[in-house]
Amino acid sequence: MAASSLIPAQPASPLSRARRKLADRLGDPTLRTLTSVASLAALALLALLVYKVLDQSGEAFSRFGLGFVTASEWNPVTKRFGAADLLFGTAVTTFAALLIAAPMSIAIALFLTELAPRRIRRPVATLVELLAAIPSVVLGLWGLIVLAPALVNTVEPALKSALGWIPLFSGTPAAVGLLPAILVLTIMAVPIISAVVRAVFETVPSDLKEGALALGATRWEMVRMVMLPYARNGIVGATILGLGRALGEAIAVALVIGHTLKIEASLFGQGDTLASRIASEYQGATSLLQISSLTYLAAILLVLAVVVNVIARLIVRRTALRVPATAGIVQ
Amino acid sequence: MPHTTAGPSAGGMPILTGDARLRRRRLLNRAMELTASLAALIAVAVLAIVVGSVVIEGASAVSLDFLIHNAAPFGQSGGGIANAIVGTAILVALATAMAVPVGVLIGIHTAEFAAPRTAATVRLALDILNGVPTIVIGIFVFGLLVAGKAQSGWAGAFGLAIIMLPIVARSAHEVLSLVPKALKEGGLALGVSRWRMVLRIVLPTAAGGLITGALLSVARAAGETAPLLFTSSIFANEVSTNPSNALASIPFKIFLLAEETSPSAHAEAWAAALLLIVFVLLANVIARVLYARTSGRIRRAQ
Numbered sequence: 001m002a003a004s005s006l007i008p009a010q011p012a013s014p015l016s017r018a019r020r021k022l023a024d025r026l027g028d029p030t031l032r033t034l035t036s037v038a039s040l041a042a043l044a045l046l047a048l049l050v051y052k053v054l055d056q057s058g059e060a061f062s063r064f065g066l067g068f069v070t071a072s073e074w075n076p077v078t079k080r081f082g083a084a085d086l087l088f089g090t091a092v093t094t095f096a097a098l099l100i101a102a103p104m105s106i107a108i109a110l111f112l113t114e115l116a117p118r119r120i121r122r123p124v125a126t127l128v129e130l131l132a133a134i135p136s137v138v139l140g141l142w143g144l145i146v147l148a149p150a151l152v153n154t155v156e157p158a159l160k161s162a163l164g165w166i167p168l169f170s171g172t173p174a175a176v177g178l179l180p181a182i183l184v185l186t187i188m189a190v191p192i193i194s195a196v197v198r199a200v201f202e203t204v205p206s207d208l209k210e211g212a213l214a215l216g217a218t219r220w221e222m223v224r225m226v227m228l229p230y231a232r233n234g235i236v237g238a239t240i241l242g243l244g245r246a247l248g249e250a251i252a253v254a255l256v257i258g259h260t261l262k263i264e265a266s267l268f269g270q271g272d273t274l275a276s277r278i279a280s281e282y283q284g285a286t287s288l289l290q291i292s293s294l295t296y297l298a299a300i301l302l303v304l305a306v307v308v309n310v311i312a313r314l315i316v317r318r319t320a321l322r323v324p325a326t327a328g329i330v331q
Numbered sequence: 332m333p334h335t336t337a338g339p340s341a342g343g344m345p346i347l348t349g350d351a352r353l354r355r356r357r358l359l360n361r362a363m364e365l366t367a368s369l370a371a372l373i374a375v376a377v378l379a380i381v382v383g384s385v386v387i388e389g390a391s392a393v394s395l396d397f398l399i400h401n402a403a404p405f406g407q408s409g410g411g412i413a414n415a416i417v418g419t420a421i422l423v424a425l426a427t428a429m430a431v432p433v434g435v436l437i438g439i440h441t442a443e444f445a446a447p448r449t450a451a452t453v454r455l456a457l458d459i460l461n462g463v464p465t466i467v468i469g470i471f472v473f474g475l476l477v478a479g480k481a482q483s484g485w486a487g488a489f490g491l492a493i494i495m496l497p498i499v500a501r502s503a504h505e506v507l508s509l510v511p512k513a514l515k516e517g518g519l520a521l522g523v524s525r526w527r528m529v530l531r532i533v534l535p536t537a538a539g540g541l542i543t544g545a546l547l548s549v550a551r552a553a554g555e556t557a558p559l560l561f562t563s564s565i566f567a568n569e570v571s572t573n574p575s576n577a578l579a580s581i582p583f584k585i586f587l588l589a590e591e592t593s594p595s596a597h598a599e600a601w602a603a604a605l606l607l608i609v610f611v612l613l614a615n616v617i618a619r620v621l622y623a624r625t626s627g628r629i630r631r632a633q
Binding site for chain 1: 356357359360367373380381385388433434437444453457462467468470526529554557561585586604612
C-alpha cells in the first residue's frame with residue numbers, strides 16, 4: 001500500500017528533514033484552506049444562483065407582482081404574462097406521475113429486497129437505476145415518436161370508451177399532450193424513488209421481519225405490518241425526492257406536452273408546465289419583460305425545488321438512513 | 332400449495348372457515364408477490380424498449396458520413412453532426428476541468444477537515460444544488476454570463492459544471508469516508524502530517540471511487556440540454572473549437588431535430604440519440620464496475 005513509501009529508505013539528512021518540516025508547516029494549512037475555499041465556493045454559488053434568479057425576475061415582479069401566479073395569460077404581443085396555467089400543468093403532470101411512480105417504486109424495492117433470487121438482485125437493481133441515466137432529451141424523443149402515437153392509437157381510445165364518462169378520460173386524444181408527459185415523468189421518477197426506498201427497506205431489522213413470519217404472517221402481511229410502517233418516513237422522503245425531479249424536468253416534457261395554455265380536466269388534452277414553457281421559449285423571447293417573466297417562472301420553480309429538496313433530505317436523514325453512494329450519484 | 336388443498340373435511344366449521352381464510356391470505360400474498368415482480372419487470376422492460384427503439388431507429392440512420400459532416404444547408408436533407416460532436420466534447424471537457432477539481436476538494440474538506448456541522452451544511456447545500464432544475468441553472472447562467480453579452484461555449488460549460496459539481500463532491504465524500512480509519516491513523520501515528528496523509532494515503536486508496544464520480548458526472552453533463560438552451564444554442568453550422576463562440580452540442584441537436592416534423596430530421600435525431608446513449612450507458616457501466624472494485628478493495632483492506 002502507499003503507506004510504505006512514506007518511510008524513508010535511508011535516514012534523512014538534516015537538510016532534507018528541515019525542508020520536510022517546512023513543507024509540513026505550510027502543507028497542512030494550505031490544503032485545509034484550499035478545501036475550505038472550495039466548500040465556500042459551493043455555498044457562494046448556491047447563494048449567487050438564488051440571488052441572481054430572484055433579481056432577474058425583478059422587472060416582471062414589479063410589473064405583475066404576486067398576481068403573476070394567478071394570472072392565466074401568456075401573451076408576448078400584449079406583454080401580459082401569468083403562471084396560473086403553467087402551475088396547473090406542473091401540478092397535474094407531477095402528481096399524476098407520482099401517483100404511478102410511488103406505488104411502482106415501492107413494489108420494485110420490495111421485489112429487490114424480498115423476492116428476487118440473490119443472483120438477479122444486483123443486475124435488476126442496476127438496470128432500474130440505468131433508467132435514470134438516459135438523457136432527458138432522448139427520453140423526450142422516444143416519448144414524442146414512439147410513446148405518444150402508441151397512446152393515441154391504442155391506450156387512449158380504450159380508456160375513453162371504458163371510462164369516458166369521467167371528465168379525466170374525456171376529450172379527443174391528441175398526438176401530444178398530458179398523458180405522454182406524465183408517463184415520461186414517471187419513467188424519470190421511478191429509479192430515484194425505488195433506489196431510496198430500497199435503501200430504507202434494507203434498514204428494516206431482520207428480527208422484526210422474522211418475528212412476523214414466525215408468528216405465521218404471510219410475506220405480504222409481514223410487508224404490510226412490519227416493513228411499510230417501519231419505512232414510512234423514508235418512503236415519504238423518497239417520493240418527495242421524486243417530486244423534485246419531476247417538477248423541474250423541462251426538455252422531455254417540452255417535447256411531448258404540446259404547449260397549450262388550458263386548464264381542463266382531461267388527461268388527453270395538451271398543456272404546459274413551468275419548466276417546459278421556459279425551455280420552449282429559449283429563442284422566442286423578444287422583450288426584456290418576456291425574459292424577465294421567464295425568469296419569474298424559473299424563480300417559482302427554484303423556490304419549489306429548494307423547499308421540496310430540503311424537506312425530503314430532512315425526512316430521509318431523520319430515518320437515520322445511510323443512503324448508499326450510488327443512490328445519490330445516479331440522480 | 333398442498334396446505335390449502337388439505338380439504339375442509341378434516342373437521343367442523345371452525346377449521347373450514349379457518350382454511351378458507353388461510354386460502355384467501357395465501358392468495359393475497361401470491362397476488363402481491365406477482366405485482367411486485369411485475370413492477371420490476373415493467374421497469375426493466377421500459378429500459379429495454381427505450382434503448383431498443385434508439386438502437387433500431389438509430390442504427391439505420393447512422394453512418395460515417397453522418398459523423399464527419401456538418402448539417403446540410405436549410406431545406407436539404409442529409410448532412411451530419413460533426414460540429415455537435417466536437418462541440419459536446421469541448422463543452423464537457425471544459426465543464427470537467429471546472430467541476431472535478433473543485434468537487435474533489437469539497438469532498439476532501441467535508442470528509443477530512445470540516446467540523447461535522449460545517450460538513451453537514453455544505454452537504455445540504457450540495458443536495459439542494461443537485462435538486463435545482465437544470466433549466467433554472469440555464470436561466471441563472473444566462474443572467475450571469477450571457478445577458479447583455481453573447482452566448483458562448485464558456486457559459487454553456489459553466490452551466491454543465493454546476494450540474495456536475497454536486498455529483499463529483501458527493502461521490503468524493505462517500506468514497507473518501509470509506510477509507511479505513513486504521514489506515515489514516517496509522518499514517519498519522521507514524522508522524523506523517525495530515526496533508527501528506529490525505530495526498531499519499533487517502534487519495535490513492537480512493538482513486539477508483541473518485542474516477543467513478545467524475546465519470547458519472549461526465550455522462551450526466553454530456554446528455555444535458557436545458558443549461559445550453561440559453562447559453563450555447565446560436566452557432567454557425569461548422570466545426571468550431573473556440574469556446575468564446577457558442578458551440579453546438581449533441582443533446583441540443585436532438586432537441587432541434589425532434590421538434591421538426593420531417594421523417595429525415597427524426598432519423599437524424601435517432602442517430603444522434605444512439606451516439607449519445609451508447610456513450611452515456613458505457614460511461615455508467617464502467618463507473619459502476621470501477622466503484623464496485625474500489626469499494627470492494629477498501630472493504631477487504633479493513
